[in-house]
Amino acid sequence: MATSGTNTPHASTASFLVWEPIDTARLLESVANDAAGANVLFTGTTRGVTAGVLTSQITKRLTYEAHEPLACAVLARLRDEAVAQYALTACAIIHRLGEVAVGETSVAIATSAPHRREAFAAAEWLMERIKREAPIWKCEEGADGDRTWVHPDTGVHPDSESCSTPRPLLIDGFGRVHTDLRISVTDRCNLRCTYCMPLDVAFKPREELLSYEEIVRVARVAAGLGIRSIRITGGEPLVRREVAELVRHLVDIPGIEEVSLTTNGLLLEEQAADLRRAGLHRLNVSLDALNEDLFERIARRQGLDRVLAGLKAAKAAGFRSIRINAVSIRGLTEGEIVPLAQFCRREGFHLRFIEFMPLDGESSWSDGQVLSGREVRDILTRHLGPLVPAARADAGQPAIDYAYADHDIANSAADAGRQPAQAVGVGFIDPVTQPFCERCDRLRLTADGQFRNCLFSTSEWDARQVLRTGGSDDEIARLLHDCVQAKRAAHGIGTPAFERPARAMYQIGG
Numbered sequence: 256m257a258t259s260g261t262n263t264p265h266a267s268t269a270s271f272l273v274w275e276p277i278d279t280a281r282l283l284e285s286v287a288n289d290a291a292g293a294n295v296l297f298t299g300t301t302r303g304v305t306a307g308v309l310t311s312q313i314t315k316r317l318t319y320e321a322h323e324p325l326a327c328a329v330l331a332r333l334r335d336e337a338v339a340q341y342a343l344t345a346c347a348i349i350h351r352l353g354e355v356a357v358g359e360t361s362v363a364i365a366t367s368a369p370h371r372r373e374a375f376a377a378a379e380w381l382m383e384r385i386k387r388e389a390p391i392w393k394c395e396e397g398a399d400g401d402r403t404w405v406h407p408d409t410g411v412h413p414d415s416e417s418c419s420t421p422r423p424l425l426i427d428g429f430g431r432v433h434t435d436l437r438i439s440v441t442d443r444c445n446l447r448c449t450y451c452m453p454l455d456v457a458f459k460p461r462e463e464l465l466s467y468e469e470i471v472r473v474a475r476v477a478a479g480l481g482i483r484s485i486r487i488t489g490g491e492p493l494v495r496r497e498v499a500e501l502v503r504h505l506v507d508i509p510g511i512e513e514v515s516l517t518t519n520g521l522l523l524e525e526q527a528a529d530l531r532r533a534g535l536h537r538l539n540v541s542l543d544a545l546n547e548d549l550f551e552r553i554a555r556r557q558g559l560d561r562v563l564a565g566l567k568a569a570k571a572a573g574f575r576s577i578r579i580n581a582v583s584i585r586g587l588t589e590g591e592i593v594p595l596a597q598f599c600r601r602e603g604f605h606l607r608f609i610e611f612m613p614l615d616g617e618s619s620w621s622d623g624q625v626l627s628g629r630e631v632r633d634i635l636t637r638h639l640g641p642l643v644p645a646a647r648a649d650a651g652q653p654a655i656d657y658a659y660a661d662h663d664i665a666n667s668a669a670d671a672g673r674q675p676a677q678a679v680g681v682g683f684i685d686p687v688t689q690p691f692c693e694r695c696d697r698l699r700l701t702a703d704g705q706f707r708n709c710l711f712s713t714s715e716w717d718a719r720q721v722l723r724t725g726g727s728d729d730e731i732a733r734l735l736h737d738c739v740q741a742k743r744a745a746h747g748i749g750t751p752a753f754e755r756p757a758r759a760m761y762q763i764g765g
């Protein structure tokens with residue numbers, strides 16, 4: 256039996272999927288290594304009794320079927336996520352396909368880590384995620400001969416005729432599984448950032464924006480299709496009334512594990528406590544400059560003092576791991592790089608620099624204005640010393656994160672601000688010079704109810720029309736599915752085929 260230990264190539268089906276009984280002892284052996292203080296084996300075993308509609312019913316056998324390349328891609332992704340998240344020294348996963356007798360192992364996970372707590376936690380986390388995300392279906396055959404196909408998460412088989420609501424997960428033609436939905440709640444904003452919107456901006460009429468009820472309905476459908484995290488954005492989300500109410504509803508949706516929000520921070524002082532009470536998990540605050548004049552030149556409005564007050568209020572409200580997003584523009588923001596980094600280290604914020612993308616409202620972007628993440632990193636290294644690559648918190652994340660090599664200083668600052676130590680670092684989101692399309696797991700819903708599969712998509716899928724013409728949840732699900740299927744391999748910036756989208760960032764939702 257081939258195994259999928261982290262040190263072995265594993266692209267083939269044989270690495271993750273087997274048709275014969277799983278050799279669990281060998282799997283466990285495959286993860287043993289000198290750096291491990293604990294090796295853990297988790298197995299899932301086919302149950303003899305399953306809940307039936309009438310009474311409990313004896314299951315005779317189970318048959319597992321998978322979309323094999325996709326199943327392998329998903330298992331590989333989950334394995335890599337577990338390794339990064341729990342700092343495992345090795346990890347291997349095997350799922351069995353075909354007929355599996357009652358009492359036999361259908362899935363086995365082996366993990367090793369320096370300490371047993373991480374090894375256990377990773378194995379448990381993997382088991383749950385595999386159940387929910389791997390495109391592997393099982394057919395339960397009862398003692399009475401009845402056969403029922405069951406997807407571990409969605410409860411249906413994709414080809415089942417008896418199934419009127421097929422809901423395969425949101426997997427595109429390149430095997431990317433979509434678990435993140437960015438929801439824009441408005442195109443309005445209280446700033447006029449040069450890189451985002453035109454000065455002379457015309458906003459959508461309010462009746463064209465989705466209501467909170469409509470947004471929550473779409474989010475529920477999306478959660479049923481595997482969306483696990485939601486980011487609320489805009490325009491500026493805090494200019495829309497009672498956004499905390501929306502948060503309260505979104506965090507309650509079964510399947511949604513994280514709700515976060517991106518804001519320019521101007522209204523955060525007034526709203527931070529409400530957002531926290533509503534259950535918002537995470538906050539990103541955009542701040543490109545600490546110099547007042549430059550702030551105003553970029554934002555074309557004043558407000559730096561309000562952003563700083565908002566950040567203070569967010570900390571006081573109990574938000575942890577606050578991130579600061581700063582757009583880098585050549586000839587404009589170079590002088591802010593070091594002050595921003597020093598400010599974030601002092602305050603215990605994780606800083607991320609974002610490359611300027613061709614999504615500005617005045618169509619004046621040029622590639623000459625792109626100050627690359629690499630250049631920003633060099634400036635930081637020159638002034639603040641070496642940066643060391645940090646573990647990726649989330650395998651789908653676009654940012655490449657670093658910690659400061661003299662992390663003791665940074666960590667003591669973080670402690671003073673009662674932020675977790677790992678929050679203090681610096682990351683680079685480099686969509687122009689280092690596109691991360693191959694690991695993109697994001698979908699978007701614009702404030703006026705259009706699904707998009709990419710920031711640079713030139714097509715949209717009209718959910719508002721479905722919502723406002725009595726459409727069913729199945730129709731919304733199908734629309735989202737169609738949107739995912741049409742996703743291109745990459746955005747193509749810098750290629751002759753690249754076509755700038757008609758909408759600017761504030762109209763899409765960053």
Ligand code: SAM
Nearest residue numbers: 451489490491517518519541580611612760765
């Ligand atoms: N108003 C909120 C804010 O400022 O965070 C949320 C919306 S804003 C569009 C989301 C993020 O997109 C911000 O961090 C902003 O800096 C970033 N952004 C906007 N236009 C951009 C562009 N052309 N290139 C790179 N990032 C951009």
